[in-house]
Amino acid sequence: MNNVEMVGHGLSGRSFASVDDFSNQELAYVLSLAADVAENREPFTDVCRGKIMASLFFEASTRTRLSFDTAMLRLGGQLVSAVDVGATSLAKGETLADMARVVGGYADLIVMRHPWEGAARVVAEYAGVPVINAGDGGHEHPTQTLCDLFTLQQERGRLQGLRIALWGDLKYGRTVHSLAFALARFGATIVFRPGSGFAAPEHVLSKLATDYGGELVHGDVLSQSEGEGVLPVDALYMTPHSPHQLAMLPHLSAQLELDRGVDALYVTRLQKERMQTQADMKPEDYPVVDRKLLRKKGFERSVVLHPLPRVDELSLDIDSDPRSLYFKQAHQGVPVRMALISLLLGCNPRTVQPTEWFGEDWRPVAHPRYVHETGIHCPNERCVANQPSELRYLPQKFVLVASTPPRLRCGYCDHETEPAVVATAEAYDEPTYRRKYHRARSRWATTIRPENLLLFASAEDAEAAGFRPGAA
Ligand code: NCD
Numbered sequence: 001m002n003n004v005e006m007v008g009h010g011l012s013g014r015s016f017a018s019v020d021d022f023s024n025q026e027l028a029y030v031l032s033l034a035a036d037v038a039e040n041r042e043p044f045t046d047v048c049r050g051k052i053m054a055s056l057f058f059e060a061s062t063r064t065r066l067s068f069d070t071a072m073l074r075l076g077g078q079l080v081s082a083v084d085v086g087a088t089s090l091a092k093g094e095t096l097a098d099m100a101r102v103v104g105g106y107a108d109l110i111v112m113r114h115p116w117e118g119a120a121r122v123v124a125e126y127a128g129v130p131v132i133n134a135g136d137g138g139h140e141h142p143t144q145t146l147c148d149l150f151t152l153q154q155e156r157g158r159l160q161g162l163r164i165a166l167w168g169d170l171k172y173g174r175t176v177h178s179l180a181f182a183l184a185r186f187g188a189t190i191v192f193r194p195g196s197g198f199a200a201p202e203h204v205l206s207k208l209a210t211d212y213g214g215e216l217v218h219g220d221v222l223s224q225s226e227g228e229g230v231l232p233v234d235a236l237y238m239t240p241h242s243p244h245q246l247a248m249l250p251h252l253s254a255q256l257e258l259d260r261g262v263d264a265l266y267v268t269r270l271q272k273e274r275m276q277t278q279a280d281m282k283p284e285d286y287p288v289v290d291r292k293l294l295r296k297k298g299f300e301r302s303v304v305l306h307p308l309p310r311v312d313e314l315s316l317d318i319d320s321d322p323r324s325l326y327f328k329q330a331h332q333g334v335p336v337r338m339a340l341i342s343l344l345l346g347c348n349p350r351t352v353q354p355t356e357w358f359g360e361d362w363r364p365v366a367h368p369r370y371v372h373e374t375g376i377h378c379p380n381e382r383c384v385a386n387q388p389s390e391l392r393y394l395p396q397k398f399v400l401v402a403s404t405p406p407r408l409r410c411g412y413c414d415h416e417t418e419p420a421v422v423a424t425a426e427a428y429d430e431p432t433y434r435r436k437y438h439r440a441r442s443r444w445a446t447t448i449r450p451e452n453l454l455l456f457a458s459a460e461d462a463e464a465a466g467f468r469p470g471a472a
Helices: 003-009 024-039 063-074 096-106 119-127 142-156 174-185 202-211 243-247 250-259 326-331 333-344 425-429 459-464
Strands: 052-057 078-082 109-114 131-136 163-168 189-194 215-218 235-238 264-267 303-305 398-403 406-410 421-424 436-439 453-456
Touching (some): 024 333, 063 131, 096 109, 131 142, 131 333, 142 174, 142 303, 142 326, 174 202, 202 398, 202 406, 235 250, 303 326, 326 333, 406 453, 421 425, 421 459, 436 459
Parallel strands (some): 052 109, 264 303
Antiparallel strands (some): 189 235, 398 406, 421 436
């Protein structure tokens, strides 16, 4: 088997819960196959005959659900579906794990949208068949990212080194989270332009800064320019492409980046359904993309993308502008999802040559897993691991993304938590009176090896576990 065949073959049986589940080469392979499908659907007509896809949509959807269903039918497969939690046994208190085991016994593939963050990851762990995340709360939407990357690649001829502005609700918009991670991996410059109060969440920015090799510059170091261009910018992610960039002062190289304009504007609506207060729902300065904006410096060559549905953030007056690609982007959903389904089900009939080949492929950073049960909980109340039905069986799951001071990232929803105090597991070999805990941000904490770190949310928790206060 040659390299190209290995990439295609390697996707069979896999799940796609996060965009980081596939390497760059694998993402590019799916997109190349999607281009092949878009050009000529004929060879794919019957490749999934006899296969059944469970289409489970527990949140509103038009494009994603209908394009997944259309994709499976175009491949010759069949569907079973559920579109309302109230109509399933989840409403009777059934756990996601039990549902996954049952549906995994009926269908060959599960596509699921669910409001809990990390829900698709849990279903993927228990289903025994491939699971595709069609949106898990405000966390991720990796197949929308495939559609976004497909459109960008078709339009710009490449995935590498793009310059993209992410616009609107970057806090709750799951599409921008998956897209930002993927773009960073392809060496992009990302401009963050949120409505005020809707900046990208801390854990997303933190992951960009720790996992993808680029540099994150926060808005306060970027100078304001006079009304022209893309500013005010909240944050900028840069992949250094030359050594001089690294040597330069961050705000200078950031300003240079901004002056070069962007390849695409990625616009998103306010995600009202995820908000808790009425005030949030009516922000005063939500940025609008219209004809006037597209005439400004830096946007002359920018294409406009939007995952849709749009509300007021994207003016109707640009619909006929050749740079507006959002309806085309939505139509790509079918060939992109046909390619993905056929690969995961091992039914793909063709070997395609990726348009881009990455010598050194991207792999996720292997952060050490945090294995001690010290009562630390994910701080995100929307995380699947914090739901009463799931708490009964689902372990809290973390990786250690930094050790000075220690920071844990939730394995389901990516939210981070910083414990208050630490101790060493080696203390268990000591008599109880010598078991000491220390502040997490102390010199002592830095002397404990990651595999021995015991992390506690509070001093009381450490004391309850038999530790006494040590040196500060
Ligand atoms: C997006 C979603 O559901 O996250 N829509 C989609 O899948 N195309 C974006 C949105 O709802 O705003």
